[in-house]
Amino acid sequence: MVSQATHKINLCSQGIALKSLFTGYLVVVAIGYLMAIVQIQFTHGMADGELGLSIDDIVYSYYGNRSGSVLEAKLNGSMKLNTSEENRLKIINWVHKGAGEQSFNNMGIRTIMDESCVMCHNGSSGLPIPDFTKFENVAKRAETDEGATFSSLARVSHIHLFGISFIFMFVGLIFSLAAGVPKYLKATVIVMPYVFLILDISSWWLTKLNPNFAWLVIIGGGAMALSFAFMWVVSMYEMWIMPRLRSDYRDALLDE
Ligand code: HEC
Numbered sequence: 001m002v003s004q005a006t007h008k009i010n011l012c013s014q015g016i017a018l019k020s021l022f023t024g025y026l027v028v029v030a031i032g033y034l035m036a037i038v039q040i041q042f043t044h045g046m047a048d049g050e051l052g053l054s055i056d057d058i059v060y061s062y063y064g065n066r067s068g069s070v071l072e073a074k075l076n077g078s079m080k081l082n083t084s085e086e087n088r089l090k091i092i093n094w095v096h097k098g099a100g101e102q103s104f105n106n107m108g109i110r111t112i113m114d115e116s117c118v119m120c121h122n123g124s125s126g127l128p129i130p131d132f133t134k135f136e137n138v139a140k141r142a143e144t145d146e147g148a149t150f151s152s153l154a155r156v157s158h159i160h161l162f163g164i165s166f167i168f169m170f171v172g173l174i175f176s177l178a179a180g181v182p183k184y185l186k187a188t189v190i191v192m193p194y195v196f197l198i199l200d201i202s203s204w205w206l207t208k209l210n211p212n213f214a215w216l217v218i219i220g221g222g223a224m225a226l227s228f229a230f231m232w233v234v235s236m237y238e239m240w241i242m243p244r245l246r247s248d249y250r251d252a253l254l255d256e
Helices: 016-043 055-063 070-075 085-096 101-106 109-116 135-141 150-176 183-209 211-245
Strands: none
Touching: 016 150, 016 211, 055 183, 055 211, 070 085, 070 135, 085 109, 101 109, 101 135, 150 183, 150 211, 183 211
């Protein structure tokens, strides 16, 4: 029998309703996290032309590959399989020859674009990618690659700051009810994602200015993922496994 005095505020002794709510949220957020990692592999992971996220990818994404153009980098990377080897080399050759408008038509680049690229790269695809039915949009990608623009960094930064801090608010709230974690460790794990979120996003801007900061992006993102995983596993454990082993009479919210 659970009396008023023994029912404490901790994950282990909550009822099935609150546990289900917490679990549903944690599961969906974890799937979201996995999807984000998959998406990073597709966008940044292929930046250097090889699968998997590396320091080079991060440098290319934020600082740019200043020895070449975005068009060339993408044709060696995530856009490689969208056209034949011959067409790919034709486009790269055109870029090396100065990417002029006249040669765009004369060298058959317009035709290649129309056949292999504009089914995705058009104004009405709904994808956040350049419209290659317009020459100037192709020409812009043929210029030296300076990485992410400040305006795109500002956009992605504020979306990440608002969105991710919100996710960690709820993950942290659930985890704060875990009674089995010493209070200083718990406070550290809860505050870590916020510290590393700021570090991660600052490091995008620093990498835009100086490629040596690319490793900070990896550390920031990795530490954030680690604290997420820790809070997730401990919360799930205290909700679903611990109650089978014993009762928990501790109060997780009091600094006892
Ligand atoms: C199946 C759809 C599809 C086709 C076909 C396609 N692309 Fe893309 N393209 C995308 C998507 C999605 C992105 C954004 C993700 C990325 O950068 O990998 C993109 C991004 C790009 C970018 C980077 C744009 C930027 O400003 O960041 C370039 C350059 C590019 N594509 C060139 C091409 C060329 C050249 C072709 C034709 C040979 C082509 N693409 C064919 C879907 C497509």
